[in-house]
Amino acid sequence: MATNFLQSMAVLEGARAALKVGAVSKGERVGFICDLRVEPDVIYAFFAAAGELGASPFLCMVDRGRGYGPPDEFVEAIKTANVLYFSWEMANSLVIKALRQERGIRCVGFPHCRTAALLSDDAVRFPLDVLSALYPKTWDPFRCGKNVDVQITDTKGTDFRITLTKENIEEKFAQDPRYSGQIVANKPGYVSHLPVGHGPNVLSPSEPHNATSEGTIRLDALTLAPGVYRGWTGDSAYQEPVTCHMKQGRIVSIEGGKEADMFRRVIAADLDNVCQLREIGVGHNPKVPTFRGERGYHGANHAGAVHWGFGGGHQKKRIHVDAIIFQTTVKANGTVIIERGRLKALDDPEIRQMASQYGDPDRVLAEAL
Secondary structure: OHHHHHHHHHHHHHHHHHHHHOOOOOOOEEEEEEEOOOOHHHHHHHHHHHHHHOOEEEEEEEOOOOOOOOOHHHHHHHOOOOEEEEOOOOOOOHHHHHHHHHHOOEEEEOOOOOOHHHHOOHHHHOOHHHHHHHHHHHHHHHOOOOOEEEEEEOOOOOEEEEEEOHHHHHHHHHHOHHHHOOOOOOOOOOEEEOOOOOOOEEEOOOOOOOOOOEEEEEEOEEOOEOOEOOOOOOOOEOOOOEEEEEEOOEEEEEEOOHHHHHHHHHHHHOHHHHOEEEEEEEOOEOOOOOOOOEOOEOOOOEOOOEEEEEEOOOOOOOOEEEEEEOOOEEEEOOEEEEEOOEEHHHHOHHHHHHHHHHOOHHHHOOOOO
């Protein structure tokens, strides 16, 4: 009985933390768009947490979320929401994007927190003020008023470089508030995701093709294949990394085991729309585990993880394949922002001082495996 009570309280604490990400307040209507992959305890906890705040929650539910957006029959109800939480991605669908712009609806995605265990995880409950402060500490080296040469290496043989122009940096920093630490949906039309910590990016999918990207990338995980490379054999383990050789921003060859074969087949089936490098992002949340055994969730939000996206350009139905490397060293014009997988901002004295408000900073900032 006591164990069940403690588990329920942990889920409720996760829901309370999740509603902070959406900046839910008294008198607001909060919509939860869910499918049957969301455990009942998650929904109960969301409703209880919303009630504590004096907000009015409502639920729209289908058996399985499909496509990129809400079912048509939910749209009228969604229009009444101030904040929208959804269990499959839809924030940038045509319908929701229009409502964000016209009505200021705020959005929080939770595709990776559908279970009670995931919602109650330390990654969801990590202090938002500390997490927010990690972003400018990490990205300020890019605010140098000149072009930035980014080098990404690791001990497995990754050796990759890309150049960002001064104009490109200024434009993306102006468009994405995460570079400055704005990570919650507390303003009209803003979007966030649970657990918080994904991105922002060195290279974003919305940007023009960057032909300066060159080198070798040895990937630890792909969304095409469950599992991750750990350096040993066993269940859910890649036998070897997936190696991509890049030239002028495009994959020119792929090496590796069965996971590499899967990637190669996808590229061969649609060469023009898959083999460009479209995204390089950085995770910031130290409590996100690097691997849970779930397809498509390989720790992209983990502090110091570098996630990669491969696909085409701006095609409406473009394919996008995500991948992760966990133990990189990343330099921006020679300044180290990640060292062998450790986000350097985690060791900043000001960050440690902030973390000490929540206990021993070594414990608060300790990384999940």
